[in-house]
Amino acid sequence: MTRRPIVFRRVLLAVLGLLVLGVAGLFAIAWRPAIAPIDPPAPGAFAADRIARGEVLAGAGYCATCHTVPGGVRYAGGYAMRTAFGTIHSTNITPDPQTGIGRWSEAAFVRAMRSGVARDGSHLFPAFPFDHFTRITDQDLGDLYAYLMSREPSAAAPKPNTVPFPLNVRALQAGWKLLFLRQGPFTPDRTRDEAWNRGAYLAEGVSHCGACHTPRNAVGAERRDAAYAGALIDGWQAPALTDANPAPLAWTEEALYAYLRSGATAEHGSAVGSMAEVVHGLSKLPDADIRALAVYFADVGRAAARSGDERTVLAGALAASGEGTRQETDRGAGLYLAACAACHYNRAPAPLLARPELALNSALVGDDPTNLIRVVLHGVGTDDGIPGAMMPPFAHLGDAEIASLAAYLRRTRTGRAPWPDLEAKVAEVRRLDTGT
Structure with a gap:
């Protein structure tokens, strides 16, 4: 027998041995014992x-x-x-x-x-x-x-x-x-007050806010370097909760409290989709806990540093609110006048809670039009944000019509660049929602 086959066989055996050891090591690391079953607790077993x-x-x-x-x-x-x-x-x-x-x-x-x-x-x-x-x-x-x-x-x-x-x-x-996985209970930050730490405990633990609002890496783990930077979840864009949030007005402690407690604010609009379910889930928490969440996320979003230009932003939004309330040649303006203006028009001194001001809504100013398109397609239910209030769905409109409406609102209500390929995006969202 020549030396080459012997060397090859030894290398092969060594590789196989390493594979066996690797698999055995993995299963040794992965093994966890079963915990003995119990008899189901009797009714009334718990206080x-x-x-x-x-x-x-x-x-x-x-x-x-x-x-x-x-x-x-x-x-x-x-x-x-x-x-x-x-x-x-x-x-x-x-x-x-x-x-x-x-x-x-x-x-x-x-x-x-x-x-x-x-x-x-x-x-x-x-x-x-x-x-x-x-x-x-x-x-x-x-x-x-x-x-x-x-x-x-x-x-x-x-x-x-x-x-x-x-x-x-x-x-x-x-x-x-x-x-x-970093195991261990929440550790309070001793440099912060009690409300901030309570809000952090709820947000990072029980309510797992980062599960929706933090982007994930290639293997599905939350990116710690981009905590609360926003992500796509259940077909919705969960916006950034940091100072990268696109909302024209800062999410102040008061705005966050009102939104999490009631499901809507006049300055930011109504909770819909997955976020509406979050608000419903938080409904049993005491006011002190909702306030603690507001304190925590106002700090995460650096609201205090963003709140200086509120009057200017609000005045600009209300001035733009009249756009499209008169007959215009723009196709999107015509659709807005026919289907939207009656419920979304506001005037000074402030928008009304029941009339969400589109120029202030993050769905219109964000980089991705998905949320706006979904709301237009599916509307807002009476059990979403404002109790009893609703917006009818407009899924009967064609992709080109919804695209022209979205483009018109983006152009007249924001200073942001136009969304590209809107008609294709509408078709994509519609297709994903229907599973076709």
Whole structure:
């Protein structure tokens, strides 16, 4: 036998050995023990005050939003989350003993929330924001457990995910966690006051605001270097919450409080889409907590540094509000007069809450027209922002008509450059919304 085949075989064996060791090492790192199942707690096993506190936390964390299929049983799972890696369906978190968490101990629940590991030891996909929930206190996690385990059990088998091999191998999530999960409860900043720290705890932990408002890297982790810089989520552009936010008027503490408490402000408009669900979820939080969130995000957005030109901006917006209220030759102006002016026209000294001023709305001044197009197509429901107020959908308009309307509003209400390829963008949004 010549020397070359011997060398080749040794190299091959060495490579195979390294692969085996690597796989064994990965699974050693990934292995987590199962936690013994329990008998489902009896009704009345948890104190009423714990359940009540847990209900508030579940609302603040929007648990029902992601764990409920539209029209389905609350918390029974099955909600489809479309990611860059495939569709992941949320799980059943009712206390059903077979398909839900009825046989999960509190220790198993806490481990899932903090480490992203299920009761049986399998790793959860980071579509579940355990990277935020790891910051939640023991007290709050215990109260949340008490609330969920007190719900009505509902049998709902898990729906299959569409994440392809090898990304669907749960053990690989351990590598993701080594790179991106920073475990540990929220640590207060001693240089900040109590309200700021409470707002930071809610935003970074329970309410996981960065999950929607922070862009992600190639493997789906939030980019720490771009916290709250804005991202696309559920077909909506979640705007930046930093000073890069495009809103003409600063999001002051008072504006943030009003928006998060009521779902709308006269200066910024109404919550719609995913953000409307956020406002509904926060509705059970006490005023002090909403105020704390406002304090925190006013600081994140450097509102104090942006608030000097409010009168000039407001006067300019109200002056532009009259554009399109007279018959003009522009096609977009004609559409605005026919379909929009009756509800969106404002005059000095200030816009009205029930008449959102388009010149002040971030959907019109942002770099991406997606939010404006979606609102035009689908309208605003009575249960979105302002209670009882609504905007009808205009999906019957053609792509070219909606594009001309958006171009007209952008040109007459903002000083921003025109959006490119608007008609194609309208067609794209319409196609994504209908799934065709």
